[in-house]
Amino acid sequence: MRRIVLMGVCVMLLASGCNNDNNDGGDDISPDRRVTATLNGTSAVPTNTSAAMGAVDGNYNEATNILRLNVTYQDSMMVGDTLTGDSLMAFVPTGWHIYKSAAANELGESMFDLGSTFSSPYQYTDTLTEAQERDLLDGLYYLNVHTAAYPEGEIRGQLRVE
Template sequence: MQTRQLLKIAALAAGLTLALAGCSALSTGNSNTVVLGGNLSGASEVPPVNTAGSGTVEARFDKSTQVLTWKVSFTGLSGPATAAHFHGPAAPGSNAGVVIPFAGSTSPIEGSATLTPAQAADLLAGKWYANVHTAANKGGEVRAQISVR
């Protein structure tokens, strides 16, 4: 009976050790990944655009590798998207040049890029926005300021 109890205790200790190790691994991994995003709308454009278009930007930035990955989804635009990209640095209500052009303009747009330290600092400070352009709205039909989630 004592042997059986010792085996149960040993199994419980081993399980607890594995669980704690798993938590540590998750914590370490999560501390290097920043989740970012924004909601695309015409109201966020500068100047604002009256459109039924909307969408979302979902992104993750890995601080250890400096790699940004993204997925941009949109619908309801006045016509097909003609271009889409990240712009910066710019605060909400301000415009800026293209930082990263997206490969393609059909929703959803997915991609990744390695950022410079200056680009990463601007991104994490909320100074980037995503913009989707159409023929009817050459300056952009929907825009989302990117922020940490």
């Protein structure tokens, strides 16, 4: 009987010394969250038939509040209209910003200017405030690329955080 009790005590001592390293009371979620968007003319406001397209792929670190985005776009080709002889304007960015809007089909307030260097790919990094972090995580931000042909934005995409 003493052996059984002694064995039971040993098992309990061994079990109490075990630690579940994955359960520290906090979330098991990495502080890095993926941020993506698909940029196109059908998402722009107003919508358009531009052949230009782009993408956003990046991450947001919740511990440091740093947003890193890799923005790419593909120019539509300069095309001539064979019936009229007119040439259609090529996709040449004149500005790009991240806007805040409660609805995906509305124009919003400019929150971040991505600068005047237009290259693809383009890396953008910024540190967000706590309020901006909430807006990003709530899906309120979209990226908009402006051109001379579409000053309100030729291609646009809602930033999604995974």
